[in-house]
Amino acid sequence: MRSVVAILITLAMAVGCARQPAALSAAHATALGDSARAFLEEFTRLSAAAQWDSLSQLYSARSDFRFLESGVVRYNSAGAIREALRSVPAGTRIQTEYTNVAVQPMAPGLAGVSALFSTQFVDSAGRGFGFAGAISLTLQHEATGWRILSGHSSAPVPRAP
16 A cells, blocks of 8 residues: 555656646747748748649648548648649649638647638639638647648538527
């Protein structure tokens, strides 16, 4: 019984002494939020300019990368995103407008972003299709800048009254 108590006390002390996540000052949180918003603007610009190689670099190469769409895991890696972008027909651009953007600074180098979006896929003749919904992203600041570590987008689903 004494050994169990000793183990529990040791565990409690270890948890109590564990390094807490670095707190963000108000200025740091504001700067992180501004930087994450600038990332979203760059993402939007690259999509509208059909710069797929540059856009694809904005996704993290981490092995735990995931992107979900409307209830399914759509992409298990940044490589899968790159493949999808390579399949976009030549002359097509993706124009997206974000509204109600919220950035949640979580820790140094880590932010959550959520927004509503309206996207249009437009071909060189001005034709295309569109859809709208909500998106959430987890951004991590890596050595080369902000990268999307995970994300989710969904379109509204009609619900019975």
